[in-house]
């Protein structure tokens with residue numbers, strides 16, 4: 001059994017609204033092991049996004065500890081957090097947050113600009129990731145020329161391109177129909193298992209959470225229970241596989257070249273009808289990718305050599321407690 005990559009200890013987040021205390025997180029403890037696909041599930045307002053944002057170093061806890069890869073996140077200042085996020089964390093957003101004027105390759109390559117990776121290598125790594133998610137045919141497409149599921153695969157490729165310790169996903173299928181939701185969910189699950197990639201996904205949907213190796217149930221800022229769900233996750237995956245009628249275009253044609261590091265694109269066509277989609281209105285307020293891309297774009301218009309993009313971007317509104 002792998003050792004924990006994330007440890008959360010006695011974590012609190014209390015917001016003051018006037019004189020009212022909102023206990024978004026009210027004493028939370030758990031750990032997540034390397035390579036685990038962990039789902040955090042709870043109703044709206046239960047504290048899921050707060051918890052995810054804190055683990056990702058986007059918000060400061062009121063109290064408690066978050067230890068990721070041996071480092072105490074809660075002790076870091078903003079510029080240390082920026083470095084930490086770049087080195088250890090990938091994000092998948094509900095609304096994809098792709099740059100509309102960039103191709104899939106450019107979108108996926110973008111986070112690498114912050115690591116000082118050369119243009120040729122950025123492109124090569126982006127292409128490899130796009131193949132991994134079954135988008136070989138869509139590399140030169142812009143988001144507007146892709147379906148929601150394809151766009152989210154670009155989002156997944158972009159999260160993985162920096163080879164992060166952990167990928168955080170907040171309702172990554174919230175904007176997708178039920179079939180596409182299963183496709184994207186299975187892709188996340190497969191990547192986690194085949195690449196030994198730690199994934200932490202937030203969802204309000206118990207069925208989606210049941211694909212996770214571990215399920216953390218949260219309610220009113222507290223953990224109700226933590227389930228070891230590996231057996232059921234495997235069973236669900238097998239059933240989803242069996243329910244597949246035929247492979248979809250994006251996955252089936254493109255598996256031959258997706259070998260490096262294991263393929264995750266072969267099985268993405270779940271066709272079994274699921275429960276009706278519940279529309280989500282949650283839009284991530286903080287968008288490091290967009291900020292990064294805008295910066296990148298500006299610098300591309302006004303080139304200043306390969307070192308561009310190395311400057312830090314700031315966290316903005318989530319750091320209200322950061323003095």
Ligand SMILES: Nc1ncnc2c1ncn2[C@@H]1O[C@H](COP(=O)(O)OP(=O)(O)OP(=O)(O)O)[C@@H](O)[C@H]1O
Pocket residue numbers: 015016017022023024042043044045046047048049050051204282
């Ligand atoms: N910046 C903030 N200021 C004050 N209260 C907040 C803030 N962010 C979140 N909250 C409150 O904290 C609680 C948890 O919010 P959170 O966004 O984590 O819920 P969630 O489980 O992600 O919900 P959803 O499924 O709707 O996205 C809610 O009561 C919310 O109103």
Ligand SMILES: [Mg+2]
Pocket residue numbers: 048049050170282
């Ligand atoms: Mg939320």
